[in-house]
Every structure is written in structure tokens, then in C-alpha cells.
Amino acid sequence: MSIMTVSVDDSILERILQHKREEVVATRRRLPLREIKERLKDMLSSPPPQRRDFAAALRLPGQVALIAEVKRQSPSRGIIQADFNPAATVQAYQDAGVDAISILTDRRFFGGAPEYLGAARSITNLPLLRKDFIITEYQIYETRMLGADAVLLLAGVLKGNALGEFIGLARSLGMEALVETRTPEEIRQALDSGALIIGINNRDLRTFQVDIGVTADLIKYIDQPGTIVVSESGIKTRADVQQLGNCGVDAVLVGEALMASGDQRQGVARLRGVTALPRKEQCGLEDSRGVAGV
Numbered sequence: 001m002s003i004m005t006v007s008v009d010d011s012i013l014e015r016i017l018q019h020k021r022e023e024v025v026a027t028r029r030r031l032p033l034r035e036i037k038e039r040l041k042d043m044l045s046s047p048p049p050q051r052r053d054f055a056a057a058l059r060l061p062g063q064v065a066l067i068a069e070v071k072r073q074s075p076s077r078g079i080i081q082a083d084f085n086p087a088a089t090v091q092a093y094q095d096a097g098v099d100a101i102s103i104l105t106d107r108r109f110f111g112g113a114p115e116y117l118g119a120a121r122s123i124t125n126l127p128l129l130r131k132d133f134i135i136t137e138y139q140i141y142e143t144r145m146l147g148a149d150a151v152l153l154l155a156g157v158l159k160g161n162a163l164g165e166f167i168g169l170a171r172s173l174g175m176e177a178l179v180e181t182r183t184p185e186e187i188r189q190a191l192d193s194g195a196l197i198i199g200i201n202n203r204d205l206r207t208f209q210v211d212i213g214v215t216a217d218l219i220k221y222i223d224q225p226g227t228i229v230v231s232e233s234g235i236k237t238r239a240d241v242q243q244l245g246n247c248g249v250d251a252v253l254v255g256e257a258l259m260a261s262g263d264q265r266q267g268v269a270r271l272r273g274v275t276a277l278p279r280k281e282q283c284g285l286e287d288s289r290g291v292a293g294v
């Protein structure tokens, strides 16, 4: 199996990919692919694999769907949440009614862990996206074993036939791929590779600049009817979501703004334009303003 080469040099992305290549070698030594395939055989042969439909969750007529991300830290921001608790965060997202959950599993740069996927799976039935840097087919089998419903693939990293092959492999295992892009060329490549869900990343991984105008500029290149468009990164306010909705995106992917908000349920409510959540202490019987029951 080949390990993909990278188009961007001398960047944080290149450093991440360099580390990822070493990490995958070590992981495969501990758990060989044939062992994963063996485990998947049992999982896949038991009656219809109950995958939660990630694509369907993002297609909400007249509404922008929300993918909420579990993210402890990032190279651009450092630690986002000091008292990070992935299980509590997943629970809060589920309670707040998000449409899907993205889980960062990269340890070194994002403070994630593959185990967070299994932990999330035991808490929620929402579709789960594995966010990592996928450079080998091995990681796609691993993603399925970890309990994800979808996998992030970077068009800028998977050159040649790799992108199409990886999308096909994910589907054959009952998952869908979110293909992330940043240029018109990468969007073309994603469409030619058969991508159903295309992400436009508003963050430049070389400069860390974020600009949601990137989505507005690039969305016109996604000219294949039926493609689901996700705007990723730097989305902070209800106004941002509205603006992106007006541009025609189907979904937004939000990490930092929710993780840094202290209360993730309130954070989701703010993005959705709900001013306050119906929390017991605000609208319950003990409300001293006497509006209970109204």
C-alpha cells in the first residue's frame, strides 16, 4: 500500500503529515491491517450495518445543518478548552440538537484520540465524522473499526487516483467521505473523484488566516447538482451562519467557537439564533418572575 506524497511544503500541514506517516507505521505494527479486517468481518457480516447516514443528516431543506466539533487544541490557537471533557461535550452537543458530530482523533497537534470515537458512539446516535489526516487505506479501515460514519479526506493531500480510491473504500465499508478543498482545482479534483460531500476550508493552513469569504468565492465551482457543501472553520456567529446559508451551503462545521464558549449548549443555541435555552432554572416553576406555565 502506498503512502501519499504532499503538495504543500514547509508548512504546519507538512509537519503534521510527516508525523502522521511515522504514527501510522507504529500503529500498523501494533495492530496489523489483517487483524482489523478480521474484526470488521464480524462487524460487517452481522445484519445490515447500522451506519448513521452522515450525508442525509446534512441535507435539511431550508436550514443550514450544524456539524459540531470536539476539539481540545489546534496549532493555530493552542489549548482551546483547558478542562477538556470529550464525553461531556458530545452529550452537550446531542442535548443541544446538533445534526452531526466531528471528532478530532489526532493526538500530537489537536489533542484528540482515536478512543474518543468509541466513547462518543456509546453516548449518541448522531452521525460521527472522524477528523484526522488520512494518508493510507489502513486508516480508513481503522476509522470504520473505531465506529465512525464518515471520514475526512483532504483533496490537497490525496493526489492522483488516491482520492477516488479512498472515497470508494470508505463507501464499501458503509461510510461516506467529507472531501475538504481550498482551491478551484481541488474542487474539480473532488468532483472528478466522485465526492458527494465537499468541504470548503476557510482557514489557510500555511498562514492560519481565516476568512469565511473563501466559501463565498469558491462555492460557484461546485457545479455538480446534488453535491452537499460544507463550510468549515472560522464560523463564530449566527450572522456568519446566515451569510453562508445565503451563499447556498448545506452545512457548517464549527469547532473553536463552540469549544471556547464554556457552555456548549448555549453555544449551539447562539449559532442557531435561539437567545436562551429552555433551561429548568429559567422557565421552571421556581421562576420568581411568575411567568412559569405561560
Ligand SMILES: O=P(O)(O)OC[C@@H](O)[C@@H](O)c1c[nH]c2ccccc12
Pocket: 069, 071, 131, 132, 180, 201, 232, 233, 234, 235, 253, 254, 255, 256, 257
Ligand atoms: O475550529 P474551527 O475554526 O471552527 O474549525 C473547525 C474545523 O473546520 C477545523 O478543525 C478543521 C478543518 N479542516 C481540518 C483538517 C484537520 C484538522 C482540523 C480541521
